[in-house]
Amino acid sequence: MKNSLMFITLALGLTACVDTTPPDQTLTPEPVNVTVMAVNDFHGGLEPSSFAGVQVPNADGTGTTGLTAGGIEAIGGELADVRKQNPNTVFVGGGDLIGASPVTSSLLRDEPTVIALSKLGLKASALGNHEFDQGLKELMRMQNGGCDSNAPDKACKFDPNYPGASFRWLGANVEYKAGGTNPFQPYYIENIGGAKIGFIGAVLKDTPTIVSPTGVADLNFLDEATSINKYVPILKAQKVDAILVLIHQGGEIKAGSAAKFDTVGCQDLIGDIVPIAQKIDPAVSAIISGHTHQGYNCLVPDPNGKPRIVIEGEVYGHLLQRLDLVVDKANHNVMQVKAQNVVINYASRKANGTLDSNMTALLATAKAKTDDVKNQFVTNLSVSQIKRAADRSSESALGDVIADAQLTATKAQGAQIAFMNPGGIRADLPDSTKIKPGNVVNFGDVFAVQPFGNTMVVMDLTGAQIKALLEQQTTGNNAGTNAKLLQVSAGFSYTLNLTAPEGARVSNLKLNGQALADTASYRVAMNSFLSTGGDNFTVFKQGTNVVQLPGLVDVDALVSYLKANGPSLTGTVQGRITVIK
Template identity: 40%
Template sequence: MSRLSRVLAACLVAALTAAGLAALPVHAEDEPVSLRILAINDFHGNLKPPPAGIRVADPADPAKTSMVPAGGAEHMASLVKLLSDGQPNTIFVSAGDLIGASPFLSAMFHDEPTIEAMSEMGLALSAVGNHEFDEGKDELLRMQNGGCHPTEGCRGPQRFTGAKFHYLAASTFLAGTDKTVFPPYEIRTFEDIPVAFIGLTLKATAGIISPASAAGLDFRNEAESINALIPELKAKGVQAIVVLIHEGGWPSGGMNECPGLSGPIVDIVKDLDSAVDIIISGHTHQAYVCTIDKRLVTSADKFGTLVTAIDVKLDRTTRDVVSATATNIVVDTTLPKDPAQTALIDAYEKVAAPIANRPAGSIAQPLSRVPNGAGESALGDVIADAQLAATAKGGAVIAMTNPGGIRTDLARRDDGAVTYADVFASQPFRNQLMTVTLTGAEIKAALEQQWLDPARPRILQISNGFSYAFDPKQPAGGRVDAASMMLAGKPVDPAASYRVTLNTYLALGGDGFTAFKGGRDPVVGPYDDEALFAYLKANSPLAPPPRDRILNRAQ
């Protein structure tokens, strides 16, 4: 057994022990009712273990950490069964983003495989996440109810019948109404004690999905939406309340620690009615077990690498939560593979393989999406260059893409080869390209919108030949130095017109880049993944570019 395997095995044993895996003894009637909640978040269609795994501390020396393999539906299903074994009351839930921004195997089938995998695994309830809305409300309703895709039909190995679990959407309303897209909560009973599970996504969802997908929907304040339900739940005799919320924070400690937590979830929890007992969070792709305002708050990393085991005691008289503890447990890839999950994955792979295995070319080194101090990444540069190459014959001179659309590094096999599945993993949204006319002043205005959230700017990735400098310490509207904006070695003229290629998400004002909505004379081009695939074929072996297009003057 390798050192990493020993570390992971030790972590798993310690975690299972901490989570109280052993069968519970029979309690007297005045003893609390035991409930185990198993929780995940941000699975994003990772039916197979993600390449990066997860970083864990060595139990023998917590100062040392190692990256270990983790995740995959086959191993998660086995862990869920293991953690449920011997427990009188168990429920498996999600805090959203089960689907969307998924690897090729799930995304090719519009995430039907993931819905089927989670249903087979016994998932009971899930909050809607922002990525649940990537293809719009009607497509999400199809995920719940089943049926063939409206334009691509039934492509999978069997007819899609929809989720066996229930989506919850307490803060997502049909615009102009008080009707939620899905039920706001569901009540489950454990030994005659009702427990309410409220599910919802972040208020900012409309700003981080495409404007077309957000049309007709109203995403309301998280805490207010939850608090508004408390009188109704109490009237139904519910005292124990669990929130599944697709919003989170950023910790400073290990996956089962919380020495410091920042981010939206902190204020949301503090604003919640005291009747709320437990908060299962997500969205930020972090792992933590925290106490905020005397309430348990958890998150289980991303891509199915962790399952949170939450052990709850319910008072038989008051019917309320008297205690709750949690442990994040690694989805160890040495766990046996669940046969039902293996069969499901194999069935979809047989259909997907001919497309997934198409050779795209080769790369000299992996292309990282990790940005430098100016927000520029090697993969971002290559993607922008690919989009410019795909649209240059139509007059494009600049291409820009949003960093949030780049989901993973572009990996290489031992021989440097890259397949279509690898390309798709990096750009899973499959946005169409659109070339529009913008003035130099409009381009600058769009670049200034990179700091709508100064604490977490969204630096656009730009094509070769275009460059500029910025100073994040300057006031809003003055961070980009207009004189530094250069195209093909010449200053960008504020009054001149330029043909700029964007994906449709940006062109419609996605991520808050409303300046792009003024683009004129739109010409629709290929899909972004097809542009990158063609660029690799034409330029292999491709080396990482130098990342010198954007200058941060504050460094």
């Protein structure tokens, strides 16, 4: 363990540095050191979890496992240390602070997370797509407070007078369809140490394709770079000393690169954030990103070809993004930016007594209100863990289990095939930090896997429609690094040839060993999110003889299946999808 911690300490000393001093200074510089700390994709991660980016030895000496990282107690400890080093510290977010959350936060409508982040001094955050999971009205309640919720069984159960967020969610590219006004602040200015730091926030424009359409029906989501650039001159007119972007869109380090989360100034970033970053005004000094749950600290050319920092801090608060700026408040510019991803080492802080005691108390309150539900026994697995895929473009052991659970739960409606979206699988079963004696799985473990509360739907699709559906896994908005392989139930199989042209990649579709017929009708099951075309699987909207099952929640289907089958599950990938690369 000591060797691992030494590695972390050394890694945190590495920073990307960009000199941004302009050539046209006219006044004697008045430099101010400002530190910006950021969290992205927190997803209600009040408690620590396993961070695979750093491996540490198992206690029994059998191998290694991910470092226990994140959680509000360790984040609070880190922020306290940073603020002691530099009182000119501002804490911000990259979106998805709430939504897709574990039981301890989700059963309380994520109110403990909003309150915790507020108490930790968060000032502003980009909106994320998951902020819209429960609809616009509920998001505005999360921002402004009150108990008028579409989930009265959860709202105001943590605090009977839920106060709302003290920070502001920012959405420069979100507007009402009627009238074109923005329901959210587009930017935020922090006055600190005599300097003015401006933050412009945006969420990915494709948000309507990855959330329930009814929740955002009144909104338009505009081009990210164009919307951000609109507010740059407005901030300049207010004589800010630095402009930073908080954007809930990201990328990943390309396959084969040696770069990791702690690599300084990587040159190998790919994905949707890259063309956006290349269009964002050069006056923006750095871009804090999110959404893809990746850790990277990269450089992407701005419109003038000058390298600019684009950074993301993985997920669940395992990493905090840290920017150290030297700003010149006399000439209103940035002289230098350094960037690093900071490992939030819960295990180390617990050992040396530097967790945030206020956050420990808040977490204890949330746990006391949810542990009875969380600790309900479900099953004993025959293996210690059933894993999801490391990415969304692979079949996984857990994906196979969930699809089988959904097929079993909808047999009475005639289901023959079940499809599960990989993005809806949020954790391993259980998380590495939650493995228990006897391989016990409780409800909290299962809920962490499927926290959305989607209900089940059954419909008819033809064989040709099923093929077209599977082609959508790697085309359109799901092309390239955005590929999403639907997890499929037992008895169904097919081949996906990624070397073939778009539209001709899926073949050899079989159900119980028999080839699917294009004109034949098949009964298929999926969750309510997919049924409305979520994740760009629009073929589902062509289904006929649709049966909604509002009383059958996906997590309950998985619980029932695990109770019946848990001890016999092997935790291995079943090989239902043959992928040719």
